[in-house]
Amino acid sequence: MPETILELKNLTKRFGKSTAVSDLSFSIEKGNVYGILGPNGSGKSTTLGMVLNVINVTSGSFEWFSDTMDTHDALKKVGAIIESPNFYPNMSAKDNLKLVCKIKEIDEGNIENVLKTVELLDRQHDQFKTYSLGMKQRLAIASALLNNPEILILDEPTNGLDPKGIHQIREIIKKIAHNGTTILLASHLLDEVEKICTHVVVIRQGKKLYAGRVDEMNASFGYIEASVEKLDNFTSFLDRLDFIDKFDNIEHDQIRIFLNKDYSAGEFNKLCFEKGFVLTHLIKRKESLEEQFLKLTN
Amino acid sequence: MRRLINIELFKLRHSRSAKIMTILYFSLFLSAALLSTIKFDFGPFNFRLADQGIYNFPYTWHFMSFFVAFLKIILAIVIVSMMSSEYTNRTLKQNLIDGLSKKEFILSKFYVSVLYALCSTILLFVVTLVLGLIFSDYDEFQIIFSDLEYIGGYFVKLLGFFSLCLFLGLLVKRSAFALGFLFLLWIVEGIIGASLHDTKFDFISDYTPLNAMWRLIPEPITRLDIINSAAKQLNAEIMQDYSVSIFTIITVLAWTFLCVFGAYRLLKKRDL
Numbered sequence: 001m002p003e004t005i006l007e008l009k010n011l012t013k014r015f016g017k018s019t020a021v022s023d024l025s026f027s028i029e030k031g032n033v034y035g036i037l038g039p040n041g042s043g044k045s046t047t048l049g050m051v052l053n054v055i056n057v058t059s060g061s062f063e064w065f066s067d068t069m070d071t072h073d074a075l076k077k078v079g080a081i082i083e084s085p086n087f088y089p090n091m092s093a094k095d096n097l098k099l100v101c102k103i104k105e106i107d108e109g110n111i112e113n114v115l116k117t118v119e120l121l122d123r124q125h126d127q128f129k130t131y132s133l134g135m136k137q138r139l140a141i142a143s144a145l146l147n148n149p150e151i152l153i154l155d156e157p158t159n160g161l162d163p164k165g166i167h168q169i170r171e172i173i174k175k176i177a178h179n180g181t182t183i184l185l186a187s188h189l190l191d192e193v194e195k196i197c198t199h200v201v202v203i204r205q206g207k208k209l210y211a212g213r214v215d216e217m218n219a220s221f222g223y224i225e226a227s228v229e230k231l232d233n234f235t236s237f238l239d240r241l242d243f244i245d246k247f248d249n250i251e252h253d254q255i256r257i258f259l260n261k262d263y264s265a266g267e268f269n270k271l272c273f274e275k276g277f278v279l280t281h282l283i284k285r286k287e288s289l290e291e292q293f294l295k296l297t298n
Numbered sequence: 299m300r301r302l303i304n305i306e307l308f309k310l311r312h313s314r315s316a317k318i319m320t321i322l323y324f325s326l327f328l329s330a331a332l333l334s335t336i337k338f339d340f341g342p343f344n345f346r347l348a349d350q351g352i353y354n355f356p357y358t359w360h361f362m363s364f365f366v367a368f369l370k371i372i373l374a375i376v377i378v379s380m381m382s383s384e385y386t387n388r389t390l391k392q393n394l395i396d397g398l399s400k401k402e403f404i405l406s407k408f409y410v411s412v413l414y415a416l417c418s419t420i421l422l423f424v425v426t427l428v429l430g431l432i433f434s435d436y437d438e439f440q441i442i443f444s445d446l447e448y449i450g451g452y453f454v455k456l457l458g459f460f461s462l463c464l465f466l467g468l469l470v471k472r473s474a475f476a477l478g479f480l481f482l483l484w485i486v487e488g489i490i491g492a493s494l495h496d497t498k499f500d501f502i503s504d505y506t507p508l509n510a511m512w513r514l515i516p517e518p519i520t521r522l523d524i525i526n527s528a529a530k531q532l533n534a535e536i537m538q539d540y541s542v543s544i545f546t547i548i549t550v551l552a553w554t555f556l557c558v559f560g561a562y563r564l565l566k567k568r569d570l
Contacts, residue, residue: 015569052395054570076397086388091312102305103396143396 003030005151005182006051010060013046013206020046022206023060028151028184033177035193035200035214036186037293043206044186045083048155052080065150076104079144080153085136089129093120093139096128097146106147114142118172134165141172151182158192170196194289202296209296217292221259224268227281228253234277254281302406303413305398309380310410316376323372324421330366331425335433351523353433356445360518360540362426363448366418367515370456373414374463378476381407381467391570404562407464415456423449448515451542455514458550458557462507465557468564484508510549516540 007027013020021043028034036044049055051062053071064074087096094111101108115121118138123131131139137157144152157173158166173196177183187193193200193214200217202210210217228234231253238247238257245260265284272279310316334347352361384390393403430442463480470476491503503509519525521540 049569053399054391054394056567056569070399072394072397072399072402074397075395078397080395082391082395084388086392088309088312088389089387090314095308095312099305099308100396102301102308103393103398105301105397 004028004066005030005064006184007063007066008047008051008060009062011047011050011057011062012059013043013050013055014058020206021050024203024206024208025060026201026208026211028182030150030182031180032199033183033197034185035197036184036203037188037190037193037200038186038203039188042203044188044203045155046206047203048080048082048153048184048186052078052082052153076106077147077150078153079147079149079151080155081137081140081144081157082155083159085140087128087136087139087143090127092125092127093131093142094124096139097143100143100146104147110146110148114145117145117175118142119168134161134168137161137165137169138172141169145176149181151184152176153184153186155186156188157185158187158189190288190290190293202293204296214289217289221262222284222286223259224257224263224265225250225281225283225285226255226257226268226272226279228255228272228277228279230277231255237272237275237277299405299409302402303409306380306406306410310376313380313383315379319372319376323369323376323418326369326372327366327418327421328425330369331429335429348429348433351435353429355430355434355436355442357518357521358426358430358434359445359448360515360521362422362429363452364515364518366422367452367455370418370459373418373456374459374480375473375477377407377411377414377460377463378467378480379473380410381464382471382473382476385471394570400565401562404464404558404565407561408461408558411460411464412457415453415460418456419449419453422452447542451514451547454547454550454554455511458507458511458514458554461554461557465561465564468561504546505549507550507553510546510553513546514542514550 005028008025011024012022024043024047036047038044046055050057051064053075064071065077087093088099091099093115097111097114098108101111112121115124118141120135120138120142123135128136128139141154141157144154154173158169161169170192173183173185177196183196185193185197197214199212200210200214201208202217231249234255235247235249238244238255243259243261243263245258247255247257250256265282268284269279269282310320334352337344337346352358384393390403394400398406427442431437434442436442463476466476466479467473470479487503487506487508490506491509494500494502504513516538518540520529520538
């Protein structure tokens with residue numbers, strides 16, 4: 001029986017008439033890396049805000065660590081960063097982290113360690129307000145790591161950063177994930193989720209569309225893109241094939257063929273040639289998470 | 299409780315404006331006291347405030363409590379901004395995410411307000427005692443330590459005022475607006491008081507927060523010897539009750555509770 005860290009039960013949040021999160025249920029188990037995927041405004045941050053005690057729940061509930069403690073006590077075992085890094089502008093990085101230690105009731109001995117992880121050790125005595133956005137975001141991660149958290153919650157951690165900053169943050173996250181820390185990552189960037197996460201929850205307009213393993217979400221048989229000179233006969237030929245789910249004409253002479261069973265490009269080429277169709281273009285692809293996502297959310 | 303005070307003091311220690319205002323407050327406090335001891339020499343006319351009987355025990359307890367209380371507005375700025383800056387920096391949100399509960403957050407602010415009121419009260423006691431020992435015409439033990447109710451009244455006055463500031467800081471979320479709101483409240487209470495004066499609803503202004511705090515320590519001027527003797531010469535005997543009323547203390551403590559509890563309810567209801 002895997003250890004459940006967080007469980008959401010029919011969580012709902014309404015702001016006036018609009019419903020930000022609707023009847024959302026899923027659970028987070030120890031050791032996995034979860035992604036919450038959704039377009040902007042789909043309720044990701046609101047969901048995280050609720051489990052992090054800053055947004056009141058309209059209905060439904062959530063449980064930390066199988067409901068063994070109060071939310072604010074549970075949060076002491078959690079590391080979380082939300083959209084923008086919020087620290088005291090006049091305090092140095094080190095003092096800001098000391099304050100977090102006092103709130104979380106943990107020893108200050110870990111400060112140097114986490115500052116080293118995010119490469120801020122040489123700037124630790126500078127005031128927070130002098131930091132660049134990338135540095136602020138890294139300090140936020142350092143702060144979230146102070147207590148060796150049971151789970152790390154990251155809300156759009158690379159938002160607004162330059163490519164170098166994005167790369168640094170991703171490397172840090174990968175390193176943390178590699179150490180076996182449970183991670184919950186909210187993002188609208190698919191390759192981010194695809195590269196890091198093992199599980200994914202897709203939401204749109206506050207509703208859950210999919211929850212499960214990333215590789216299972218990607219379990220289709222892929223598609224073939226082909227071009228042929230005489231298109232008219234070719235489509236009637238395709239209509240008669242049983243391994244084809246459907247096909248679309250994506251450009252004037254190019255067809256995208258979705259497969260419903262495993263079928264290789266070579267076999268397909270051979271079949272076409274035998275029937276007298278000479279392909280001028282042939283490529284077989286797995287659907288990317290992005291295409292899956294667009295399919296789900298459109 | 300220790301942890302919460304620790305957290306709040308750590309924040310204040312690293313806030314430049316809080317440090318400057320606190321230092322300003324305590325130095326104004328001391329310099330006002332020192333100023334009264336300086337002898338002003340205008341040729342044939344010598345004047346020293348300290349010689350006018352303001353440091354006579356036990357009257358000095360009353361006099362000092364009343365006048366030093368005006369300085370509380372400086373500390374009010376510290377209290378208001380320690381509340382509202384958590385909103386403007388969005389650190390309140392971060393504190394909650396880090397594992398502080400909303401109740402603990404309000405309590406940490408309240409405890410520090412109590413601490414400020416306590417420090418100010420202790421300083422008032424010590425300064426008054428020292429100045430009194432130097433300048434008072436009476437120095438019997440029993441006289442020195444009588445009428446200490448004014449010191450208690452001073453503490454409650456500050457506590458009530460700081461709690462109100464706490465509430466306004468949270469309600470308005472911006473320091474400048476919160477102080478403006480405080481000023482507005484003062485004017486509104488003044489209007490209520492004036493318009494109800496000499497009507498049967500006069501008692502209502504006893505209950506409004508700033509008015510109740512004001513009444514906690516009655517004005518001491520007319521009690522001063524020179525004023526009294528001047529009044530006697532004009533055949534206008536001044537009759538007034540100068541004592542600290544228990545009823546007013548209860549009213550101010552009730553407001554203190556309402557402000558702190560109100561701040562908690564408000565924060566609890568809000569989405570951050």
